[in-house]
Amino acid sequence: MTMGEPSKILLDESEMPRRWYNIVADLPAAPPPVLHPGTMAPVGPxxxxxxxxxxLIRQEVTTERYVDIPEDVLDVYRLWRPSPLYRAHRLERALGTPAKIFYKYEGVSPAGSHKPNTAVPQAYYNAAAGIRRLTTETGAGQWGTALAFACAQYGLDCEVWQVRASYDQKPYRKIMIETFGGVVHPSPSELTGAGRAVLGRYPDSPGSLGIAISEAVEMAAGSPDTNYALGSVLNHVLLHQTVIGEEAIAQFGKVGLTPDVIVGCTGGGSNFGGLAFPFLREKLAGRMDVTIRAVEPASCPSLTRGVYAYDFGDTIGRTPLMKMHTLGHDFIPDPIHAGGLRYHGMSPLISHVYELGLIEAVAKGQRECFEAGVRFARTEGIVPAPEPTHALAACIEEALRCKETGEEKVILTALCGHGHLDLAAYGAYLAGELVDHELSETDLHAATSTLPAVPAPSA
Amino acid sequence: MTMGEPSKILLDESEMPRRWYNIVADLPAAPPPVLHPGTMAPVGPxxxxxxxxxxLIRQEVTTERYVDIPEDVLDVYRLWRPSPLYRAHRLERALGTPAKIFYKYEGVSPAGSHKPNTAVPQAYYNAAAGIRRLTTETGAGQWGTALAFACAQYGLDCEVWQVRASYDQKPYRKIMIETFGGVVHPSPSELTGAGRAVLGRYPDSPGSLGIAISEAVEMAAGSPDTNYALGSVLNHVLLHQTVIGEEAIAQFGKVGLTPDVIVGCTGGGSNFGGLAFPFLREKLAGRMDVTIRAVEPASCPSLTRGVYAYDFGDTIGRTPLMKMHTLGHDFIPDPIHAGGLRYHGMSPLISHVYELGLIEAVAKGQRECFEAGVRFARTEGIVPAPEPTHALAACIEEALRCKETGEEKVILTALCGHGHLDLAAYGAYLAGELVDHELSETDLHAATSTLPAVPAPSA
Incomplete structure (x- = not known):
């Protein structure tokens, strides 16, 4: 027992960050512009x-280092923020490692993940601009839950297009969205032209995230009092998530430590960027010597095996073109259980930072990840969502490496959510039913061969 | 906005209570003894x-005021304790009440409820006594989850008999128990004489809590290295739960307030007693003037409409006889969604305190409770378990009374768990499918007419 060293490092509400951090201000090179899919020219506001x-458009393109968080956003954030930083004493003991393992836990939020960190300001700025309704898509349901909660805080209506297969198989997420006051439509739906077109050809379509995005965007574009909200990938989303890293820095300061290694899972990139970017600022300024490692699923390895190229953000190719690590916009990942990591691309900002050599990336198979998740649950008492089990697998790998070398490294893990609504995946793992999906070279080549042609930028 | 007044009152780990409080030491009269069902004499160790x-037997009967919490229990408690005390600013504003509403939140624990507060010490003391395995029953699954987690901390095996209907309908709870390393059997099972007897007559039996208790007790009684664990009702269980109230007193001390009204839901009584008893100590000592109100379901109103008499703790009548408020041990409550409140009796200690006039009790229908739960979720961001929605309904009633009178009362609510695994109940409520079950006079009379005959105590 080491009751002398705390297992929780808490911040007082008064220590909550008052501004978001914009990594763009400190990078040695500016990220490539986003292009209009018709003209191939950089998009404007x-x-x-x-x-x-x-x-939000201003925040998407700003080069200012900090953006003030509005008081009305802080008033909602404080329902669960600052989130706790935990020291994983019991996991360390079970592993027999000299490493010190910390995890920043975002599962304390209303949606049970980091998603409300951006849903709340997105709802706030839309309400402030006179918008009455937000639309969005949701796959597993995490983002839809966060946005429904956020809309309830500012009196906005919230309509969520949930992928039909998920709508039918995951009724709990739908109910949670409705409990927060949101309206859920299975996608494809009869409510949009995009949905009707799909249903006309495939009446029993199970839907896809690409179709759901098309429906949500169509509804928003067609109504002046309605806007659309996205839960990851974009710069302003990652900006909002930096409260995670800013808090973690303050929390480490309380115990006089800094992390040697940071590991976080990456799907669209917002959880990873939110934790890592403030630490990257410290690293770029020479104040911290830290290795930052992204962990992605072996079945959807956009950073480690994708190409760095301009591609569409959606599956059917209607969004602006973003330069990012991508497996190709029509790549359909194998059905792994970490639904939040099944995205063909990577946040342009994370991709850019990776190209600059400022972060590392590794890929993990899902069985190793669930093994780490179960180990973590039994020692630390939190059943993690399938997504952060990827970070936990990499964290345990690093801690066991320290056991061999004797290094007392400080490891920080982004535990971005709990798995209470993902227990079916644990059931499948415990029953021995999970398989690892490694992307084949053939499939990778096929997926990346349909990237849009983009003219070379003018000098 | 009132960012000046905090929404969370946190304690540092070093401020965690170091001892449990035993209300028996401070009551004006001793509770009636527990009787052996065969001899009708008080049971001995x-x-x-x-x-x-x-x-644990010693703790069950002790009259000492405090019991020290072992270091190895504190080391597990601190995974989630001290739990937060929240000020419900946004609910207050939505109600327009001058009352200050606080809630002590136990949903941060590994099982998502207050249950691990006693599961952990029960597992600890059994392991210290050389026991290798614990058995228990579970209805909805909360208690089974807590015990499985606790057993994992001390290297004990854990076997849970889950009521067949629940086992089939609530697979998530079963998976969560298994994730923590527990083994789950549907009850009735072929593993016990009690189970086989039921299956012999009713091969398709959906089971009952009474049968599951019989199976778990039979397995424990028949094996020297195996003990049985109970999640509520008994004195030592309520003793362990007093960490909740002790922390809350310290937390109110930090903001210079004391509650005027405390509301908590009561099933077996451990959540309510855990929060209320330390405050009752303060009240009995004249240091606090506080109204303490238990809230129970109108369909299972043991305190408000049951009789105060000796009765069995289980349905089939094998346990020792306890004097308590009871609806009769063969009373089968209507199937309301707050499974944790569907118990025919009330903790003997809570019953005794109620008889002494030290606490109040009210009953609520489930639709009012779910309405309160949804209101709470949309303002405070936490979807409560169905059980504490009873306390929230009474809390909102009190806050609206304050709105009429203008009183700025301080209300404290026991929010004993989240509802992430109870979303089906919210779905039924939102779909308008829930009905209120008021216990009829006829049914009440029938249920309480089969109480065991107990001779008058010798003077």
Whole structure:
């Protein structure tokens, strides 16, 4: 027993960060511009104004180092923020490692993940701009839950297009969205042209995230009092998530430590960027010597095996073109249980930072990840969502490496959510039913061969 | 906005209570003894030693005011304790009440409820006594989850008999128990004489809590290295839960307030007693003037409409006889969604305190409770378990009374768990499918007419 060293490092509400951090201000090179899919010219604010309020568009392109968090957003954040930083004493003992393992836990939020960190400001800025309704898509349901909660705080209506297969198989997420006051439509739906077109050809379509995005965007574009909200990938989303890393820095300061290694899972990139970017600022400024490692599923390895190229953000190719690590916009990942990591691309900002050599990336198979998740649950008492089990697998790997070398490294893990609504995946793992999906070279080549042609940028 | 007044009152780990509080030491009259069902004489330690370790038996009957919490229990408690005390600013504003509403939140624990507060010490004392395995029953699954987690901390095996209907309908709870390393059997099972007897007559039996208790007790009684664990009702269980109230007193001390009204839901009584008893100590000592109100379901109103008499703790009548408020041991409550409140009796200690006039009790229908739960979720961001929605309904009633009178009362609510695994109940409520079950006079009379005959105590 080491009751002398705390297992929880808490911040007082008064220590909550008052501003978000924008990594763009400190990078040695600017990220490539986003291109209009028709003209191939960089998109301007007006191109985006049909979907987003001007303040979010401004945040998407700002080069200012910090953006103040509005008081009305802080008032909602404090329902669960600052989130706890835990020291995993019992996991360390079970592993027999000299490493010190810390995890920043975002499962204390209303949606049970980091998603409300951006859902709340997105709802706030839309309400402030006079918008009455937000639309979005959801796959597993995490993002839809977060946005429904956020909309309830500012009196906005919230409509969520949930992929039909998920809508039928995961009724709990739908009910949680409805409990927060949101309205859920199975996608494809009869409510949109995109949905009707799909249903006309495939009446029993199970839907896809690409179709759901098309429906949510169509509804927002067609109604002046309605906007659209996205839960990851974009710069303003990662900006909002930096409260995670800012808090963690303050928490480490309380115990006089800094992390040697940070591991986080990456799907769209918002959880990883939210924790890592403030630490990357410290690293770039020479104040911290830290290795930052992204962990992605072996079946959807956009950073470790994808190409760095301009591609669409959605499956059917209607969004602006973003330069990012991608497996190709029509790549359909194998059905692994970490639904939040099944995205063909990677946040352009994370991709850019990776290209600059500022972060590392590894890929993990899902069985190793669930093994880590079960180990973590039995020692630390939290059943993690399938997504952060990827970070936990890499964390345990690092801790066992320290056991061999005797290094007392400080490891920080992004535990971005609990798995209470993902227990079916644990059931499948415990029953020995999970398989690892490694992306084949043939499939990888096929997927990346349909990237859109983009002219070389003018000098 | 009132960012000046905090929404969370946190304690440091070093401020965690170091001892449990025993209300028996401060009551004006001793509680009636527990009787042996065969001899009708008070039970002694030896009668209980076949199921429980001697330290828990000692705690069951102790009259000492405080019991020290072992270091190895504190080391597990601190995974989630001290639990937060929240100020419900956003609920207050939505209600327009001058009352200050606080809630003590136990949903941060590994099982998502207050249950691990006693599961952990029960597992600890059994392991210290050389026991290798614990058995128990579970209805909805909360208690089974807590015990499985606790057993994993001390290297004990854990076997849970889950009521067949629940086993089939609530697979998530079963998976969560298994994730923590527990083994789950549907009850009735072929593993016990009790189970086989039921299956012999009713091969498709959906089971009952009474049958599951019989199976778990039979397995424990028949094996020297196996004990049985109970999640509520008994004195030592309520003793362990007093960490909740002790922390809350310290937390109110930090903001210079004391509660005027405390509301908590009561099933077996452990959540309510855990929060209320330390405050009752303060009230009995004249240091606090506080109204303490128990809230129970209108369909299972043991305190408000049951009789105060000796009765069995289980349905089939094999346990010792306890004097308590009861609806009769063969009373089968209507199938309301707050499974944790569907118990025919009430903790003997809570019953005794109620008879002494030290606490109040009210009953609520489930629709009012779910309405309160949804209101709470949309303002405070936590979807409560169905059980504490009863306390929230009474809390909102009190807050709206304050709105009429203008009183700025301080209300404290026991929010004993989250509802992430109870979303089907919210779905039924939102779909308008829930009905209120009021116990009829006829049914009440029938249920309480089969109480066991107990001779008058010798003077």
């Amino acid at each position: 007006d191109d985006l104004a049909i979907l987003f309020p001007m303040e | 030896d009668d209980l030693a076949i199921l429980f370790p001697m330290e």
